[in-house]
Amino acid sequence: MAGIHLDNVTKYFGKFRAVDGLSLDIDDGEFLVFVGPSGCGKTTTLNMIAGFEDISSGVIKIGDVDVTDREPGERDLGMVFQNLALFPHMTVKDNIEFGLLIKKVPAAEVAARFQAVVETMKIEPLITKRPGQLSGGEAQRVALARTIVNNPTAFLMDEPLSSLDAKLRVEMRTELKRLHSTLKSTFVYVTHDQAEAMTMADRIAVMDQGRIQQVGGPLDIYRYPVNIFVAGFFGVPAMNFIEGAIEASDGSPAFRAKNIVQKFNGSTQLRAGIDVTLGVRPESIELVSERGAGVGTVNLTEPLGDETLLFIDYGGDGNLIVKTDPYNQTRPGDRISFRFKDEGVRLFDKSSGDSIEL
Amino acid sequence: MAQAYGMTRSRKSFFAKTSSYMFLLFWLFVTLFPIFWMVSTSFKPPQEWFAWPPIWIPVEPTINNYEEILAIGPGGTGSENTKLAGAQQVLTAILPIRDSLIVAIISSTIAVVLGSFLAYTISRYQTGGKRYPYILLMIRMMPPIVIAVPVLAYFSLPWWRGALHDNYLGLILPYVLITLPYAVWLMLSFMHEIPRELENAARMMGAGRILVMRKVIIPLIRPGLAVTFIFTFILNWSEFLLAYTLAGQKLVTVTVQLSQYEAADVGRLYGPQAAFGTIAIIPLIILGFMIQKHLVTGFSFGMVRK
Numbered sequence: 001m002a003g004i005h006l007d008n009v010t011k012y013f014g015k016f017r018a019v020d021g022l023s024l025d026i027d028d029g030e031f032l033v034f035v036g037p038s039g040c041g042k043t044t045t046l047n048m049i050a051g052f053e054d055i056s057s058g059v060i061k062i063g064d065v066d067v068t069d070r071e072p073g074e075r076d077l078g079m080v081f082q083n084l085a086l087f088p089h090m091t092v093k094d095n096i097e098f099g100l101l102i103k104k105v106p107a108a109e110v111a112a113r114f115q116a117v118v119e120t121m122k123i124e125p126l127i128t129k130r131p132g133q134l135s136g137g138e139a140q141r142v143a144l145a146r147t148i149v150n151n152p153t154a155f156l157m158d159e160p161l162s163s164l165d166a167k168l169r170v171e172m173r174t175e176l177k178r179l180h181s182t183l184k185s186t187f188v189y190v191t192h193d194q195a196e197a198m199t200m201a202d203r204i205a206v207m208d209q210g211r212i213q214q215v216g217g218p219l220d221i222y223r224y225p226v227n228i229f230v231a232g233f234f235g236v237p238a239m240n241f242i243e244g245a246i247e248a249s250d251g252s253p254a255f256r257a258k259n260i261v262q263k264f265n266g267s268t269q270l271r272a273g274i275d276v277t278l279g280v281r282p283e284s285i286e287l288v289s290e291r292g293a294g295v296g297t298v299n300l301t302e303p304l305g306d307e308t309l310l311f312i313d314y315g316g317d318g319n320l321i322v323k324t325d326p327y328n329q330t331r332p333g334d335r336i337s338f339r340f341k342d343e344g345v346r347l348f349d350k351s352s353g354d355s356i357e358l
Numbered sequence: 359m360a361q362a363y364g365m366t367r368s369r370k371s372f373f374a375k376t377s378s379y380m381f382l383l384f385w386l387f388v389t390l391f392p393i394f395w396m397v398s399t400s401f402k403p404p405q406e407w408f409a410w411p412p413i414w415i416p417v418e419p420t421i422n423n424y425e426e427i428l429a430i431g432p433g434g435t436g437s438e439n440t441k442l443a444g445a446q447q448v449l450t451a452i453l454p455i456r457d458s459l460i461v462a463i464i465s466s467t468i469a470v471v472l473g474s475f476l477a478y479t480i481s482r483y484q485t486g487g488k489r490y491p492y493i494l495l496m497i498r499m500m501p502p503i504v505i506a507v508p509v510l511a512y513f514s515l516p517w518w519r520g521a522l523h524d525n526y527l528g529l530i531l532p533y534v535l536i537t538l539p540y541a542v543w544l545m546l547s548f549m550h551e552i553p554r555e556l557e558n559a560a561r562m563m564g565a566g567r568i569l570v571m572r573k574v575i576i577p578l579i580r581p582g583l584a585v586t587f588i589f590t591f592i593l594n595w596s597e598f599l600l601a602y603t604l605a606g607q608k609l610v611t612v613t614v615q616l617s618q619y620e621a622a623d624v625g626r627l628y629g630p631q632a633a634f635g636t637i638a639i640i641p642l643i644i645l646g647f648m649i650q651k652h653l654v655t656g657f658s659f660g661m662v663r664k
Binding site for chain 2: 088150
């Protein structure tokens with residue numbers, strides 16, 4: 001078992017820079033998730049760790065060993081692919097034993113390890129079948145078994161759950177977390193699904209345009225995003241963004257936009273006159289009887305059963321989305337006042353998008 | 359009014375359908391009639407070969423033509439029947455069939471092996487660039503007649519010491535050349551079907567490139583190898599121009615031999631020629647039926663994007 005260290009790793013495809021100076025230390029035994037939109041470089045990064053892509057510059061180490069120039073088979077890693085990559089012409093048993101036979105592991109040990117992993121993954125009834133005869137969940141467990149049986153130093157996973165239906169995806173997430181705590185191995189997981197990242201990761205590395213935007217625990221990233229991209233990527237529905245500026249108001253700085261005023265009491269860091277974007281999550285907006293940050297008209301309500309979403313036209317661009325309790329009686333056309341919870345408000349510099357400390 | 363419109367539409371489609379079927383039937387007749395005539399003639403005695411009005415079905419069917427070309431019974435200097443037709447000798451089929459088999463099998467095997475490796479690198483590493491497969495095919499669109507005489511001149515040069523003229527090697531090399539583009543195209547379609555992740559998974563588990571080919575790629579493209587081999591075999595078996603130009607004296611293939619049944623020294627031996635032709639096309643018909651489904655897949659891969 002070992003950690004993985006990426007030091008200033010860069011990857012060019014021709015003139016296009018897919019990964020730009022990426023540095024990250026993944027701790028031994030950690031479950032780290034790379035998350036980001038399509039084309040952000042997360043799969044390229046995973047492929048460079050695996051050895052399927054050459055690195056344009058930088059160093060990759062597994063433990064203390066520099067593996068930058070090593071073949072994939074020499075890095076002692078295990079990988080689960082998006083389409084699982086089970087060999088269709090071999091039985092489940094042959095698939096699982098493939099890696100052991102290549103490494104010329106003695107027959108007795110092959111049998112023992114095979115038996116152990118079959119019991120762990122509960123795939124005993126499947127061993128004579130071929131991949132084409134397996135369901136999505138069964139194939140997923142076989143792919144995991146094939147990776148686990150080789151006892152790799154670390155596990156790499158490239159969106160392994162994306163081909164499963166929603167219910168199965170939730171089940172497999174739990175299965176993977178259980179596996180991680182049992183094996184105590186380093187897991188490096190790539191996904192574009194922020195919910196998957198939030199539920200599975202010890203730490204999340206958010207990527208955009210080839211660069212890491214933020215690394216941290218799921219709740220840290222959710223509550224304290226370092227820039228507007230990270231703030232907007234996490235959370236369903238997404239964070240509300242209102243463009244405006246900071247003004248001096250009665251000695252305290254205040255955010256002012258069209259029809260919105262938000263005072264910041266006791267804060268001395270904000271300078272008046274800067275253009276900012278205010279971010280506030282739907283669950284951090286409260287409906288109030290007296291005027292708070294603003295007023296608006298309810299355009300649409302979406303009752304989801306466990307909560308209700310209100311889409312409010314507050315006079316600015318777009319709608320404010322507010323999360324309320326499921327018994328809220330507000331109807332479209334109602335005029336309401338709302339306030340932002342102080343702890344839920346974030347400010348971002350309008351030009352750079354970086355978070356501003358309050 | 360709607361009813362009237364519907365009637366006009368169904369009348370139009372009836373006409374369209376009928377005329378397409380009639381055209382297809384006509385073309386079927388045009389294509390199959392020569393084969394029918396050849397098979398029919400192969401069972402006719404000499405007096406029926408040139409009969410007018412034509413005899414469609416042999417009145418006195420005989421297998422004598424087959425006996426002669428397969429050198430069963432009186433052969434060599436010709437039987438009574440061929441003397442009746444004015445022939446001095448009969449050309450037999452066994453040696454040309456043997457030579458065609460040797461040339462076609464060896465050149466097809468080489469084309470399939472080389473084509474598979476090239477298809478692999480094109481599929482995985484874009485060898486030669488994006489347009490390379492199309493360039494290969496374009497080269498093949500040049501008619502072989504353009505190269506027949508230059509190749510003959512080149513192969514006849516003294517430094518080859520006759521190693522390339524009128525023998526197996528001298529025909530196998532050009533046959534590999536002209537079938538390789540087809541082999542690459544067919545194998546490309548099968549290579550594209552294999553997800554790259556399968557190789558990556560094998561490499562991850564420690565397999566080197568040769569092992570990946572042996573254990574992962576080749577088992578999965580086996581049907582493709584068979585289809586490509588049969589396709590190139592059919593092309594090589596049927597090839598006439600290069601066989602006639604680059605060989606024809608010591609090395610006589612089926613196609614060249616077939617062409618020599620009408621000559622001054624043998625006369626017009628329609629019966630034995632028809633018998634030989636019938637035998638020559640049997641392997642093509644069988645093999646063609648075996649692979650027809652796969653050929654559609656193979657040649658349409660460029661048109662359907664996944």
